[in-house]
Structure formats: C-alpha cells, structure tokens
Amino acid sequence: MYPVWEGLIFHSAFIVALVAVAHVLFSHVTVAATWFNWWVERKALAEGKPYLYDYLKASALRLLMFAYTLGAMFGVGIWFSVTASNPRGISTLIHDFVFYWAAEWFWFIIDVFGIAVYYYTFGRVNPKTHARIGLILALAATGTLAIIVGILGFKLTPGHWLQTGLSLDGFYNPTFWPMLFARFALMFALTALYALLVAAGLPKDHPARAEVVPLAGRVGLVGLTVGVALVLLWYVPSLPEHARVLLGVPQVVQKVFYVKMALGVVATALVLALALLKPNLAARAGAAYLALFLAFLGLFGAERTREAIRKPDVVLGYMASNQIIRVDFAPRGVKAEEGRLNQEGILKHLPFAVAPGAKAAGPAGGLDPVEAGRALVTLQCSSCHTVSKNTALLGGMRNLAAMFHRRGMTKAPQIRAYLEAIGGFPYMHPVVGTPEERDYMAQYLERLVKEFFPQASAGR
Amino acid sequence: MTPEALLAMRDPLGAPVHPLIAQILLVVTYVLHIFFVTTAIGSLLVGLYGLGRREENWQRLAKVAIRLSVQATGLGITMGIAPLLFVQVIYDPAWYTATTLMGLWTTLFIPVVALGYLFLYILYLRGNLAGVGYVALALLLLAGFTMHSLANAGLYPSRWVEWYAPGGVPDTTGVRFYGYDLPRFAALLFGQAALSLGVMLLLFAWYFRRREDVPQDFLAFTQGQAQGALRLGALLLGAFGLAWAFTQGRELGLSLPVALVALVVAGLFYLHAPRAKAEGALGTLGLYLGALLLVGILREGMRVAALGRMGYSPLAYPFVWDWGSLLFFVATGLAAVPVTVYLAQVLYASGRSKEGGDPSSGVERFGDLGVRLLVGWFIFYLGLGLFVVVRNLGA
Numbered sequence: 027m028y029p030v031w032e033g034l035i036f037h038s039a040f041i042v043a044l045v046a047v048a049h050v051l052f053s054h055v056t057v058a059a060t061w062f063n064w065w066v067e068r069k070a071l072a073e074g075k076p077y078l079y080d081y082l083k084a085s086a087l088r089l090l091m092f093a094y095t096l097g098a099m100f101g102v103g104i105w106f107s108v109t110a111s112n113p114r115g116i117s118t119l120i121h122d123f124v125f126y127w128a129a130e131w132f133w134f135i136i137d138v139f140g141i142a143v144y145y146y147t148f149g150r151v152n153p154k155t156h157a158r159i160g161l162i163l164a165l166a167a168t169g170t171l172a173i174i175v176g177i178l179g180f181k182l183t184p185g186h187w188l189q190t191g192l193s194l195d196g197f198y199n200p201t202f203w204p205m206l207f208a209r210f211a212l213m214f215a216l217t218a219l220y221a222l223l224v225a226a227g228l229p230k231d232h233p234a235r236a237e238v239v240p241l242a243g244r245v246g247l248v249g250l251t252v253g254v255a256l257v258l259l260w261y262v263p264s265l266p267e268h269a270r271v272l273l274g275v276p277q278v279v280q281k282v283f284y285v286k287m288a289l290g291v292v293a294t295a296l297v298l299a300l301a302l303l304k305p306n307l308a309a310r311a312g313a314a315y316l317a318l319f320l321a322f323l324g325l326f327g328a329e330r331t332r333e334a335i336r337k338p339d340v341v342l343g344y345m346a347s348n349q350i351i352r353v354d355f356a357p358r359g360v361k362a363e364e365g366r367l368n369q370e371g372i373l374k375h376l377p378f379a380v381a382p383g384a385k386a387a388g389p390a391g392g393l394d395p396v397e398a399g400r401a402l403v404t405l406q407c408s409s410c411h412t413v414s415k416n417t418a419l420l421g422g423m424r425n426l427a428a429m430f431h432r433r434g435m436t437k438a439p440q441i442r443a444y445l446e447a448i449g450g451f452p453y454m455h456p457v458v459g460t461p462e463e464r465d466y467m468a469q470y471l472e473r474l475v476k477e478f479f480p481q482a483s484a485g486r
Numbered sequence: 487m488t489p490e491a492l493l494a495m496r497d498p499l500g501a502p503v504h505p506l507i508a509q510i511l512l513v514v515t516y517v518l519h520i521f522f523v524t525t526a527i528g529s530l531l532v533g534l535y536g537l538g539r540r541e542e543n544w545q546r547l548a549k550v551a552i553r554l555s556v557q558a559t560g561l562g563i564t565m566g567i568a569p570l571l572f573v574q575v576i577y578d579p580a581w582y583t584a585t586t587l588m589g590l591w592t593t594l595f596i597p598v599v600a601l602g603y604l605f606l607y608i609l610y611l612r613g614n615l616a617g618v619g620y621v622a623l624a625l626l627l628l629a630g631f632t633m634h635s636l637a638n639a640g641l642y643p644s645r646w647v648e649w650y651a652p653g654g655v656p657d658t659t660g661v662r663f664y665g666y667d668l669p670r671f672a673a674l675l676f677g678q679a680a681l682s683l684g685v686m687l688l689l690f691a692w693y694f695r696r697r698e699d700v701p702q703d704f705l706a707f708t709q710g711q712a713q714g715a716l717r718l719g720a721l722l723l724g725a726f727g728l729a730w731a732f733t734q735g736r737e738l739g740l741s742l743p744v745a746l747v748a749l750v751v752a753g754l755f756y757l758h759a760p761r762a763k764a765e766g767a768l769g770t771l772g773l774y775l776g777a778l779l780l781v782g783i784l785r786e787g788m789r790v791a792a793l794g795r796m797g798y799s800p801l802a803y804p805f806v807w808d809w810g811s812l813l814f815f816v817a818t819g820l821a822a823v824p825v826t827v828y829l830a831q832v833l834y835a836s837g838r839s840k841e842g843g844d845p846s847s848g849v850e851r852f853g854d855l856g857v858r859l860l861v862g863w864f865i866f867y868l869g870l871g872l873f874v875v876v877r878n879l880g881a
Contacts, residue, residue, distance in 0.1 A: 031589025103596030113582035125811035132822035150842025194810035
C-alpha cells in the first residue's frame, strides 16, 4: 500500500475525470478526423477539387496543434492522475497490459510524427503520396483506439481473466466488442462537430464549406445513430448484472448524468441535422463550440457513469476501490488481503497507514486514536469520498461529513454502527480492519463532522 | 520502511516478462525520450536568445530553433510514455510512492507540459513574442523539475515514511517536492540540452547542405553555433556532474561512478566540439546516443544500488511469461516500425528542394507495403480477438 494523495482543493477523482474527458474528446476527434480527412482528400483527388485542400490544411494544423499532441499528452495525464490517486489500481493494469500499452506507443509515434509529416508535406510531395500519409494516419490512430478499448473494458468486465490470469482473456473481455464499435461510431459525431468548426474558419464564400459541411452532417449523424444504438442495444446488455443494477441506483448514478448524456446527444444531433439541411447556419464557430461543449458534458456523464457502475471495485471482482485485493487469485498465486487485515489490523501491516510514534498520547498503544482513525479513513474511503477539508471545494465529492450530518449521525457510536452496516450496500464493501481500528475510524469521523458542522454537532 | 515492507509493496501479479527485458527497454526508451526533451529545452533557449539578436543569421536560427522545439516537445512526451511504462513494471514501490507523495505535482505535470506546449506553439506561429516563449520555458522547466523529483524521491526508501508523515501525522496534500538534487537536475537537463542542441544543429546543417535556397554562410554559422553548444554542454555536464557526484553521488556511495561518467562524457564532447562538422553529423549523433546510453545506465545503476541496500533487486522481480502480450507487442512493432521509417523517408525527400520533392519509386513501394502491414495488423487484431472468444465459449 502506498501513501494516499487526497487531492488539493479538488478531489483526486474529480481531477482524474476532468483529464480523462479532455483526453477522450481530443483523442476521439483525432481518430475519426483522420478518416474524414482521408475521405475529403480522396474526393479532392478523384473529383479534381483542389480547393478542398484549404479545408484539409486548416484541419491538419489544428489536429497538429491540439488533437494529436494534446490528445496524447492528456492520455498520459490520465496515467499520472490515476497513479497519484489510485496507484495499486493502475499497477494492476500495468502488470497485466504493459505490452499492450507499449504496442499502443508505436501507434502514438506514428500519430505524432505522422501528423507533422502530413502537415508539412502539403504541396511538397505528390498528391498520391500525401493521401497515403493520410491513410496511414487514419489506420494508426484507429490502432490506438483498438488497443485502449481492451484495457478500458477490462476494469468493468475482466471476464475470463479472473479464472485464467491471461492478459488476452482480460483484453478481449465481454464489453470489448460493443465498446470498440460504439466508440468508433460515436467519434464520427464528435469529428463532424470539429469539421464544422474548421469549416467555419474558412471564408464564407469558400467552395470547400459547401462540400464539407453537409458531408460532416451526414457522417456525424450516421455515427451518432449507430453509436447510440450500439451502446443501448449491445454495450449495456453486455454489462454484468451488478453494473446494470447500479445503473438504476440514484445514489450511484445521479439523474443529472443521464440528463447530461441526453443533452449531449440531442445537441449534437440538432447541430448535425442543421449542417445537413441548412449548411450556412451550421457552419458558425459559435454553434460548433456550443455543441462541442455540450458533447463534452455528455461525455463527462457517460465516462462518469461507466466508472460509477464499477463500484465498489477498481477492477471488478479483483480489487476494491480502496486498493485492497478482495479475492484469492489462483492463476498468479495472489492472496486476498481483506481477511488478514481484519484479523491482524491495517496499522500493523501497511507501512504508510500511519507513521510510527504518531502523537504518543492516548490509549491506543502509542497512537492518537483520532489521528490513527484519520489515516484509516483516508486509506479506505478517500478514493471516492471527501474525508477532510483538503478537497472540500463546493462540498467535495460525496463528502462523508455531509453524509453523516444529513443522516443525523454526529457521534462516534452512531457512526461506528453505520460503518458496520455499509458492507450490505450494493456499491460498498465492508470496512476493513480490527474492531479497535473501526473505533478509531468512528472517532475521526466524529471529528470530521464537527469540523464541517460545528454548530449542529454541538446542538445534538 | 523495512526491507520486508519494500518487497511486499511489489505488485502481487508480477511482471509479464523476465525483468531484465523490462530493464533494458526502460534504459533504451529513456535515451529516446531524454534526447527529444533536452532538444526541446536547448532549442527553445537558443531560439529565445536568437530573437533578442539583430543579426539576420541569429533571427533565422531562432525561427529554426523554435520550430524544432515545438516538434521535439511533442515527440519528447510521446517517447516518454515507454520508460514511464517500464519503470512501473519493475520499480513500482519506488515509482508509486514518489508519485503519491508529490500527488499534486504528479497530476499537474501534464497540464503544465500542455500549457507550455501551447505557449510554445503561439511563439512559433507569431514568431516574435519572446515573453510567451519565456513563459513556455518556465513551464517546461517546472515539468522537468517535477519529473526529476519523481525519479529521485524513489531512491530514498528510508525517508519515505518521514516525508509522508512528518512527526507522525500524514500529509495527504502532496504539495511538496522531495528527493531533488539540483546539480543532477542541472547536469542532466541543461548540460544535455546544450549537447542535444549541438547535435541537432549539426544535423540541420548536414540536411540542408545541398539546398541552393539556403545560404551557405547561414549553414556555416549554424555549424559554428553547434560547435559552441557542444562545448558549452560539455562544460555544464562536467561541472554540474562533479557537483552531482559530491551531493547525491556521495549520499548513495556512488561518487566515483557519477564523476567518471560526467567527466568521460564532458571530455569526449569538449574534444569533439571543434572537429564536429556538418558532414559528420550522423557520426556525432551516434556518439551522442552512446553517451546518453551511458548516462541512462548510470541512472539505473544508482536506482539499483539505492534500492539494493534495502534488499530490493529489480532482477529478482517475480514474473510469469505472458506470451499473449508479447505477441501483441511484437506484431505491432513489426507493422509500425516500417511505417515510421517510411514517414521519415517521405519527410527527408520532401525537404530536398525549396519546392519539395517526391520519394523514389522504391520508397513509394515501401509505403504501399506499410499500408498493407497496417491493414494486416487489424486482421491480426480482430482474428486474435475472435480466437479468444471462440476458445472461451466452452469455458
């Protein structure tokens, strides 16, 4: 077990979500835009429409500046933020899939190098060679999607990996196929919005606008329809029962996330329909930015929901969100940790649970029970909950003090009883530790409630 | 932190290959990463300096350097993904402890780089906004210092618990830097930045030596600056390298190897600098990559020695052979490496004259093969998936 980083001002999980969605937005545009541009370039070649190159150049410059490099950077950003917030979770993925990521690295090199070659060779090599570079970019960018989908899906549906321990079984997991095709389709909708934004930057009477905008509308609408259908009819039914149950639990997936998703889909559909029917109206930067913002919100809702329905695990059926391994994993000789920690105690076994000699007063054998409780709560709860004022901006994420206050539990005995009960909730595991350690946790949580709600605590 | 606790922190899943393979890949990919990162810093510094000079050659060099800096930043980040992967495979206790101890800086690392990159791009597009360039430089240096601290904090397991919980009370905000060594940072960032810049400028002069539209006196000027950069890099690496030997090197009982490597690399390039010519740029590049490899091995040696005192050996990392993942990696490499070579060939051909230039028919055929290899990869990828699905049907 590692030191716990709670986050600062913003909760660590919130930071992960922000970085992840920025990455998804950039990277999805990257992949589909390469196919879209390849198609436009083929059209320019086959139909003798050199003016389309103006669109392609404008698109490539933005892809070079933003999508490719920033997309790749924010991909690494997810890694860093996840590493800081849940190191053992990312460790599980790394020790299983390091060579899949290393394979994806080859595609990244082609993407980042290739987009520069693509942009700087406009008009400097023959059109056929240039179109081939476009095709190479499209294939390599799709390669990145092809690989990351396997790793993403694994966390929620590890499938046969739980029995065999083979990385191939985890990679080609039960949600791999629907997620692969649904994401591939949906990214064309995002790309279409991006194409509108690029087209809006061309002069109003530029002939490329008249060609590209309706084409973007058509491609985007097909992508959106197919993608949404695949999510609803294939991806969701492929989810394990546990996850499908959680989709209906409002404490796990709040209504607002469904609203965001619906809003994203509807706004995207409307703008794309406009591109098809009234191209001049749709090719405005304001409309495209607004639609992209709403699509971002929708993505946030979708990614957040996918993460939430995996709870309380970081790898479903293997490791809990608190980074404790739940089960014996025979294929790799891994032993479950929960039982041992319940019996022998967390403080004794985990080097970073609390430093030895912490505040030598108190009845707990040289430990301050409240400080010991803080370490235990931080360790077990802070992946998902705000457990101190460090991350309490706007109340924080599922703030434990607010939850206890709302339920009228402001004293340690009440909180202690609640801690015993939470293992019975569908999205929580039992608290880990000896009975004495659970007492420490309750004592710290009492202090936490007092810190957040001093008057209410005093009045009870 | 006891040796037992350190060993227990290793991921129970074990590595998917023999740890020696991960160790070799870590060093080799680090060399690629640091080459581009230091190129980005070196070229940005010379670009900003050039913007402040009135001479035409300096103005021209500044533009070249800033464009180089933009591309090198993108490639540096991309190349950095690989060593980042492999360090987590066999040094997970050290890496994850460092990243969580400095959690705020860990998470800010990419936003800082991304912002620096954007400012750099603005400088490149506008050409003359030196102030924007200095902001970009400050951000990239902050990112460099963050990565330096993350790598260094992992070398001191005996201090981790005290760092995390000074006086016994855990600090979970991750706002402080730990483990840094300024001489090491200066030697490996500024010393190598000047050397990388020198190598890149030589390559530039070599590549454009036959272009009629590029003035020969500018190329001679560039070569002269390259030699100066190599000399400066040698001096910085030598001086800061010695300081590194007597700070962190002494702490870890490794003063001699650090001083030796620093002096060998510094001496080599100080002596080579006056003889470094555009015609021999590829030879200088080879020499430099060898030097970076030596420094990379020294870095790993320090890590092995520091953790070894706590009974931790990366080569004793438990592992299983996970053939599926190796198959995936090798198949992707077989498809992707030729395509990358093809792209480089196209770029090389396109810069041969002012108007551009087509690749030879042989290169074009190679490009067709590249596309087929990529399509073949997708067939492999989907076929392998179907095989796994079918195999698991009865399970």
